Amino acid sequence: MVELLFWPALVAYGEAAVAFAGATRRPGGRAGRLATWGVRVGWLAQTGLLIAQAAGAGRFPWTTWAGSLNLFVWLVVSAYLFWGCRSRFRLLGLAVMPLAVILFLLAYAGGGTDEAGGSRYSSLFLAVHVGLVSVGFAGLTLAAALASLYLWQERRLKRHESAILRVPLPPLLTLDELTARTIAVSLPALTLGIAVGLTRLARDGGRPDALMAVTLAAWGLYGAFLILRFGLGWRGRRVAYVAVAGLVLVLAVHFGLPLTHFS
Amino acid sequence: MTALVLIGTSYRIAPIELREKMAVTEERAGELARGLAADGFEAVCLSTCNRTELYLAAEDPAVAERTGVALLAGIAGLEMDEVLPRLYRLHDEAAALHLFRVAGGLDSLVPGEAEILGQVRGAAEQGAPGRVLDRLFSQALHAGKKARAETAIGESPASVSSAAAVLAEQVFGDLCSSSVLLVGAGKVGELAARSLASRGAHIAFVAGRRRERAEEVAREFRGQAVAIDGLAEVLSQVDVVVSSTSAPGTVVRSQDVAQAVGGRRGRPLFLIDLAVPRDVAPGVNEIDGCYLYDIDDLEAVVAETLAGRRREAERAEEIASEEAERFRVWHASLDVVPAIASLRAWAEGVRAAELAKADGRLAQLSDGERRVVETVTAAIVNKLLHPPTVRLKEAAATADGSSYADAVRDLFGLGDDDGSQGRIPRQ
Numbered sequence: 001m002v003e004l005l006f007w008p009a010l011v012a013y014g015e016a017a018v019a020f021a022g023a024t025r026r027p028g029g030r031a032g033r034l035a036t037w038g039v040r041v042g043w044l045a046q047t048g049l050l051i052a053q054a055a056g057a058g059r060f061p062w063t064t065w066a067g068s069l070n071l072f073v074w075l076v077v078s079a080y081l082f083w084g085c086r087s088r089f090r091l092l093g094l095a096v097m098p099l100a101v102i103l104f105l106l107a108y109a110g111g112g113t114d115e116a117g118g119s120r121y122s123s124l125f126l127a128v129h130v131g132l133v134s135v136g137f138a139g140l141t142l143a144a145a146l147a148s149l150y151l152w153q154e155r156r157l158k159r160h161e162s163a164i165l166r167v168p169l170p171p172l173l174t175l176d177e178l179t180a181r182t183i184a185v186s187l188p189a190l191t192l193g194i195a196v197g198l199t200r201l202a203r204d205g206g207r208p209d210a211l212m213a214v215t216l217a218a219w220g221l222y223g224a225f226l227i228l229r230f231g232l233g234w235r236g237r238r239v240a241y242v243a244v245a246g247l248v249l250v251l252a253v254h255f256g257l258p259l260t261h262f263s
Numbered sequence: 264m265t266a267l268v269l270i271g272t273s274y275r276i277a278p279i280e281l282r283e284k285m286a287v288t289e290e291r292a293g294e295l296a297r298g299l300a301a302d303g304f305e306a307v308c309l310s311t312c313n314r315t316e317l318y319l320a321a322e323d324p325a326v327a328e329r330t331g332v333a334l335l336a337g338i339a340g341l342e343m344d345e346v347l348p349r350l351y352r353l354h355d356e357a358a359a360l361h362l363f364r365v366a367g368g369l370d371s372l373v374p375g376e377a378e379i380l381g382q383v384r385g386a387a388e389q390g391a392p393g394r395v396l397d398r399l400f401s402q403a404l405h406a407g408k409k410a411r412a413e414t415a416i417g418e419s420p421a422s423v424s425s426a427a428a429v430l431a432e433q434v435f436g437d438l439c440s441s442s443v444l445l446v447g448a449g450k451v452g453e454l455a456a457r458s459l460a461s462r463g464a465h466i467a468f469v470a471g472r473r474r475e476r477a478e479e480v481a482r483e484f485r486g487q488a489v490a491i492d493g494l495a496e497v498l499s500q501v502d503v504v505v506s507s508t509s510a511p512g513t514v515v516r517s518q519d520v521a522q523a524v525g526g527r528r529g530r531p532l533f534l535i536d537l538a539v540p541r542d543v544a545p546g547v548n549e550i551d552g553c554y555l556y557d558i559d560d561l562e563a564v565v566a567e568t569l570a571g572r573r574r575e576a577e578r579a580e581e582i583a584s585e586e587a588e589r590f591r592v593w594h595a596s597l598d599v600v601p602a603i604a605s606l607r608a609w610a611e612g613v614r615a616a617e618l619a620k621a622d623g624r625l626a627q628l629s630d631g632e633r634r635v636v637e638t639v640t641a642a643i644v645n646k647l648l649h650p651p652t653v654r655l656k657e658a659a660a661t662a663d664g665s666s667y668a669d670a671v672r673d674l675f676g677l678g679d680d681d682g683s684q685g686r687i688p689r690q
Binding site for chain 1: 433
């Protein structure tokens with residue numbers, strides 16, 4: 001059952017990624033609509049997959065690195081769907097969907113889309129900690145995608161690209177605002193997730209590891225983003241770079257998970 | 264069959280001098296069409312700055328064509344021989360395809376321009392269409408909308424001033440909260456300012472060497488006139504700068520812009536330099552948060568968008584052709600519609616007569632049972648006539664429509680198209 005849902009989701013996400021690339025060549029054509037439908041169908045299939053996993057396990061099922069990656073992909077695509085339904089934000093999928101396909105494949109390779117196994121942690125702790133951190137990271141990933149679009153659009157304007165109106169992107173100010181707002185919403189979720197994890201760590205007498213340090217660094221970086229953006233009034237290219245740099249740390253946490261938490 | 268005839272001229276074959284003579288207002292076009300309707304034609308007259316066209320539907324296409332040519336020559340105040348070389352005369356499917364291309368903006372000077380669709384609608388509303396032209400113009404409006412909805416033919420700007428406004432939207436999005444500084448109160452800058460204002464921007468300041476002219480333009484846009492020497496002070500208060508002076512040197516200096524940007528808390532500044540020689544120092548584009556477009560940059564954007572429109576035009580042409588084919592099939596079906604109507608009327612007559620004959624034997628039936636008999640006999644007639652009706656319509660789409668219609672009339676002893684019915688056979 002789980003396998004049956006994985007492949008349609010992957011194929012639909014893959015189709016969406018390819019169609020988004022096609023939409024940059026011919027905006028306003030069928031490619032953009034096909035891409036949006038690919039995302040919707042893939043998201044539905046993956047939602048079915050997650051429900052099947054949860055129903056099969058009878059508890060919080062994404063206790064492995066690959067499992068959390070699966071959940072992360074779903075959260076990123078869910079967040080994208082919120083914006084992606086608007087035609088001006090369709091090309092955000094160009095930044096989001098290829099990443100989602102790669103991470104989804106990695107989740108599959110790591111067994112994260114199979115029936116869930118056991119865990120030494122309680123379901124409640126995992127649901128709160130993994131859930132909140134994943135929500136936070138998904139939002140930050142989307143923010144990084146928005147910031148990437150900002151940098152692309154900014155570059156096109158600076159270079160006076162004559163074809164700038166052929167591939168319409170959201171306006172600079174909109175992208176700037178959305179990046180900041182997405183981070184402002186995601187960071188509290190990440191903060192709570194980290195706090196739950198640290199509380200548990202202190203109670204069990206565990207020791208912090210490198211991954212936790214990277215997570216805290218990501219948290220600090222995005223915290224600095226909010227201070228720069230809302231406190232000091234920074235806008236534009238400089239803060240966009242900060243948002244994109246943060247994605248490196250988010251991905252480092254994801255790829256570091258098997259080494260520290262699931263080894 | 265009612266034939267469709269188009270007689271017209273456009274920028275493609277007629278110089279402006281002739282087009283001027285043939286141009287009429289929408290109201291006058293309506294009067295002309297209604298005048299033709301009084302002579303028994305269906306008529307619509309489409310007149311824009313680029314074309315004047317008469318669409319006529321009549322039984323005799325030759326008469327319609329002669330009448331149309333004479334009318335256009337009369338409007339121009341010329342002899343028929345003089346205007347004939349500058350007129351195109353198209354019939355039936357070719358005429359329909361032409362109108363669908365016109366409505367789609369495919370025959371316009373700027374491909375995909377939107378104004379023509381409203382002009383086609385206006386012409387149809389003012390004109391005197393009958394069954395054929397009503398269908399033709401409805402389908403033309405549909406084709407025009409479809410071409411714009413399914414292709415990007417009309418999406419991108421086609422002039423420097425509109426390109427400047429669209430680029431400003433690429434930076435700020437909705438321009439309703441954006442303010443503009445207009446440097447130079449000449450026509451070129453005013454045009455760009457108008458384009459920005461039409462998208463919601465507020466022309467806050469107008470700076471010009473001639474104070475009176477600057478004040479005049481500022482009043483028009485409900486802005487404020489400022490001295491050209493005082494630009495540095497207002498730069499930090501605006502989002503868009505449009506400059507188009509005839510000054511020989513730089514008017515907007517890099518250091519002034521850099522200073523202004525410092526006080527904008529990261530809000531971008533978009534500068535449009537329409538002047539030659541340039542008004543804005545080129546180094547401004549290097550300042551973080553500043554985007555400077557000069558006339559060459561804007562013309563490159565317009566050239567690209569026009570090329571894009573032409574690419575999209577290929578897809579829009581397909582839409583026009585599909586619609587023309589649909590119209591042709593419908594138009595051809597008019598050939599067989601009278602025969603089908605006669606056949607159905609004849610069959611209904613047979614059914615009614617047979618039921619009347621059996622009335623005595625059906626007297627003992629209840630009302631419900633009589634209704635069943637009515638329904639069943641009507642269904643039998645419909646089912647029997649369905650295949651020949653479909654075949655006739657299919658044949659009409661090919662060249663065989665009229666011969667099939669003749670065969671049906673002959674086989675069933677039907678009357679002519681004038682509505683006279685065939686004899687109901689006696690049993």
